[in-house]
Amino acid sequence: MAYSRIYENIYTFQVIVPTNYVAGSKRFFDPCPELANKKVVGISLSYDKITIGGIGALYVTIKDKKQNILLQNYPAQDLDDSNGTTNFRLRLFNYSDIDLNNSYFFIQGASIVGPATIFNFNFYLQ
Amino acid sequence: MLQPVIESTYLVEVNLGTIGVQKRTNFQFVPQLEGTEIYAIQSFSGTDLTLSPNGSTVATTAGLAACTVTFVIGDDEKIYTLPLSDLRSANIYGFQRMFKNLKINLTKSYITIQTTTGLSNNDSILINFIYRPRK
Numbered sequence: 001m002a003y004s005r006i007y008e009n010i011y012t013f014q015v016i017v018p019t020n021y022v023a024g025s026k027r028f029f030d031p032c033p034e035l036a037n038k039k040v041v042g043i044s045l046s047y048d049k050i051t052i053g054g055i056g057a058l059y060v061t062i063k064d065k066k067q068n069i070l071l072q073n074y075p076a077q078d079l080d081d082s083n084g085t086t087n088f089r090l091r092l093f094n095y096s097d098i099d100l101n102n103s104y105f106f107i108q109g110a111s112i113v114g115p116a117t118i119f120n121f122n123f124y125l126q
Numbered sequence: 127m128l129q130p131v132i133e134s135t136y137l138v139e140v141n142l143g144t145i146g147v148q149k150r151t152n153f154q155f156v157p158q159l160e161g162t163e164i165y166a167i168q169s170f171s172g173t174d175l176t177l178s179p180n181g182s183t184v185a186t187t188a189g190l191a192a193c194t195v196t197f198v199i200g201d202d203e204k205i206y207t208l209p210l211s212d213l214r215s216a217n218i219y220g221f222q223r224m225f226k227n228l229k230i231n232l233t234k235s236y237i238t239i240q241t242t243t244g245l246s247n248n249d250s251i252l253i254n255f256i257y258r259p260r261k
Contacts, residue, residue, distance in 0.1 A: 024181060056176035059137070068259070072158070073137040073179045075170060075254070078215065089220035092131045108177040 007042070009125040011035065013100070017107070017117035024108050032100040035123060040095040042124030045079035054117065055080065057108040065097040076105070076119070090124070130166040130224055133258050139178050140237055140251045142185070149239045153232045159255055163227040166256035169213040178250040185251055188244025190214060193251060198234035207238065210251065222256060230255075 011034045021027065047055060058076040063069055070093075079091055107117075136158050140151055171187040178184055185193070190210045197205040205228075213223050237251055 056174060059179050069134070069158070071132075071135045074135050075137065075175055075252070077170075077174050078168070078254070089129055089215070089222075092129055094131050094133070106179075108179065108181045 007124045007126075009038075011038075011123045011125060012046075013121045013123065015105070015119050015121070017119075021107070021117075024106055026104045026106050028102065028104045029100045032098075035098055035100060035125075038096075038123075039126045040093055040098055040123050041126045042090045042092055043079055044090055044122045044124070045076050045119060046122060047119035054107060054109075055119070058105060058119070059108075060103070060105045062103040063099050064095065065099045067099075067102065070095060070098070079121075128221075128224060130222055130256055132166075132256050134162075135254055135256050137179065137252060137254045138232075139180055139182070140253070141180075141182060142237070142239065142245065142247075142249050142251065144247050145239055145242050145245045145249070147239060147242060150236045151239075152234070152236045155233050159230070159232055159257060161229065161260050162257040164225060164230055164255050164257045165227055166222040166224045167213050168215050168222045168254045168256075169210045170252045170254070171214060171216075174214070174216060175252060178252055180250070182248060182250040183246065185249040186244045187211075187214075189246075189249055190244075190251070192239060192241045192243050192245055194238050194240055195253070196236055196238065197228065198231040199228060200231060201234070204228075210237070210253075213253070222254075227258070 055077050059073045060076050062071040171190045172184040173187050175184045193210045194207040196203050
């Protein structure tokens with residue numbers, strides 16, 4: 001039941017986990033001016049240099065500019081967009097003021113955090 | 127099946143402690159969810175998530191199938207012994223199971239272990255509540 005997803009504007013935000021990352025510690029995202037005044041209608045995750053086990057222990061908290069918590073400890077695995085399985089569904093949102101710089105992630109489990117771990121958030125904009 | 131447009135989410139972890147058949151484990155008080163309208167709920171297994179936010183082992187897919195959840199609305203057990211497997215997105219074509227604006231009394235709601243097959247002591251059950259914040 002895969003379906004096509006064609007959006008006018010998709011912004012991919014890359015996150016590089018530093019080599020000295022301590023498992024379980026909060027790590028705030030870099031500022032993302034590209035999202036300013038944009039409506040986010042979908043979020044997906046893609047990754048390369050992180051293990052599938054790492055994604056399974058990756059949690060994301062996203063706030064808006066009023067410091068309201070939109071997503072609290074959201075499992076990043078649920079946003080996964082890279083394994084091509086037919087049961088994937090793009091998670092839908094309707095956010096207009098995401099404050100990525102005050103949002104954060106953490107990865108539980110030291111053994112699964114490798115050096116220069118990279119993952120990407122794809123923001124579907126409207 | 128419809129897909130919800132997500133407004134807010136809160137991931138609740140319920141640690142089962144020492145497991146036993148017919149053991150009930152109540153949810154903790156979550157102030158963020160008090161009085162909110164919950165319109166979608168999903169669960170996860172150890173196949174989806176390797177470690178919980180607290181670093182606990184997540185119940186396996188078989189372990190999830192061995193548990194049910196009862197959600198209390200007011201004082202009534204309106205959703206009674208719902209299989210947790212039925213809330214797992216991977217089991218329902220990737221969808222998030224939707225409900226009609228439930229105001230759940232979380233501390234009276236509980237998870238029941240129907241059989242200990244696939245479960246271990248101190249496994250965690252993770253349930254993601256998708257809700258509409260209080261205005």
